[in-house]
Amino acid sequence: MSKRVGLEASHAAAEAARMADVDVIAAYPITPQTHIPERLAEMVANGELNAAYIPVESEHSALSACLGAAAVGARTFTATAGQGLELMHEVVYVASSMRYPIVMTICNRALSAPLSVWGDHSDAMAVRDTGWIQVFCQNNQEAFDMTLWAFRVGEDSRVLFPVMVHFDGFHLSHVTEPVILPEQKEVDKFLPRFQYPFALNPDKPMTHGAFGPPDIYAEAKVAQEVAFRKSKGVIIQGFKEFGDIFGRYYHPVEPYKTEGARTLLLTMGSFSETAKIAIDTKKNKGESVGLLNLRLWRPFPFKELRQAVKDAETLIVFDRCISFGGPGGPVSSEVRSALYNEKERPRVVSFVGGLGGRDMSVKDFEYVIDRGREIVEKGSEELFETVGIRGKVTGIRG
Amino acid sequence: MEGKFIKIGKNRVTADEFVAEGHSFCVGCGEALALRLACKALGRDVIIANATGCIEICTSPLPLTSWRVPWIHTLFENTAAEISGIEAGLKILMKKGKMPERDIKCVAVAGDGGTSDIGMQALSGAFERKHDFLYLCFDNEAYMNTGIQRSSATPYGASTTTAPAGKLSIGQTTWKKNMAEIAVAHDIPYVATACPSYPFDLINKVKKGGEVKGPAYVHIFSPCPTGWRYSTDLTIEIGRLAVETGIFPLYEVENGRYKLNVDRPKLRPVEEYLKPQGRFRHLLDEEIEKIQEHVNEEYAKLKAKIACFAA
């Protein structure tokens, strides 16, 4: 019998790792992720989870220990946020290029300086190119679901890539929401035992991590990219299998009331739910609006995005990160790029807000939609606009 | 060659080569010899995690590998963290019945740079958590693979490319960081120093370190003809001089109890060790005197520790 409990997203993620019977956890505490390693340590100490919990001395060592554990065939999990993700940055690239299917929760946190423990997407944007499969969660149920899904997809022998499950620091990590927890036997049906085909073992010695001279490095990276793109098939299959067993179906791009909408708003993470209320409010007034929740961030869902926006005139993209000196919010620049070659495409407008824990209200999203439409009509001198910043922002020019 | 042994005096050493012939270590490399001997001490039931450095580069150029045992390299400073994950992973998989129980030694291999500089944090953490692993530091006293840059293991007065001897400098102006004592301070069951010029002592110590339950650390002196600038045939001689002058004493610390493995009634003057090496060529008599004084003092301290905490 599945049960409905009140859980923070952090505890939901920890619970998912427990139900997945994870073998090794190597984690270092950092706000706002701390409730994840704390809950896991508690589970291990009480015998609720039979795992090795390694209290490493830094995030760099956390992911490095995960590399070692995955290399010998252990199901491996860790979590971090913000500065922690930055500290392990070089290891992040290694995990994907060496094809270790580690699952890592990121409680999205702003990057220093100034120091901020509060949420935004700058930590996620810094690891765009690292070759991990990446998804964003809107709520705590998804935090649980996507963690289970991550093990299933990452460990699939046709994939063998690590997976990041992103959810907003504080907005989700520290907020209790109802979460439906499935029965263990359903989880076992969905998630087979991890059988890593290249486990280090004296019975079958092999070399992991030989270095790449110039005459072979390029081929190695291209092979990685091709395999990464191919993982999309298993990603979609994983979403379907998840839905078939647990009844909740997820998609790379999730349209919300977009039929016939001339103006679309694209958001990622927990703010999508707030934005949906703004959509409802405006629709009640007869406005032609809709929302796209971008769930699958890497590999980027080009096909699904193009399909979702093909009838729209305006596409407003909301980012929780500034790409300094670059083309506005990172998500908006990727969306623009994805649509560039389309014969018919909406005008893309970029907004940045929600930085360092700055909240976005329903009214703020209504403003974004209104101002976005105005920019398309009248133009703007700025490359992107901000929302929720005190003082008029100018000088964001090319 | 499986199972064949070579007898040398009263010692029996396996004829198996775990690092294949045809590696690209320099001509006369002390580290290559030390590695060869260490692997003979460890055997087949190992998983080796190797830091970036001479050993890693000389043994693993895609698509080739010199390794005949399970081996992994990821990054430079994380070897101890990596081996922690390997050790914990193996243990839990066996505990959960996901793999058959067996003895697999978890061994970390790194250079002096990857240990006493950039690798220090991860090593300290792995020691503190008391993982069951053996850490071998192959010390050629600089970042040799990238071109002889100084490390905290570079000895006082040595010329390296980033602390070169010049008009205003004698080269390294700090004394060599004592990694063995740092390991002892972590209260681990086994710490030893070794040198390939004493091959059976080295093999014995690596074997012991591999068998001990809990963290073990062996610091292996690795003479480098390329970086230290001496004739390639002198590697063994240089290693012997290091020990006989007291510059690199050979000792073990088992559960805090000290034992000196090689002692002489009178140490040879350090000059005999310094003179054959180009990296010390610029040193004046007063600097050599300073080094002699320092070695005398450190050796006396070690003898005092041995007397105080005798095995």
Add this chain to the structure above:
Amino acid sequence: MAEKRLKTGSDFTWKDMEVGNIVTEVGNASVRKTGDWRTERPILDKEKCTKCALCWIYCPDAAIKPSEEGYYESDLYYCKGCGICASVCPAGAITMIEEEEK
């Protein structure tokens, strides 16, 4: 000594790469002919040799191999000519001579 076919990166297309670039053929680096590095080579005087095997244990390249007769001789495919064997031999049975022009 027959030249072993050298497998280099240039033989590989991107499709040939193993998952994670692992190398499963243990010790395949032994195809490399490091004997080409030599400027000097060791010569063994079997009259003086006591078969003590010290040269075998001190060779950094594992290039010295026990022979059928119980001597220890350099495998010239690998021997880099460092001269360590000559310097450690207690019987003075090994001398280094200039590598011959091929």
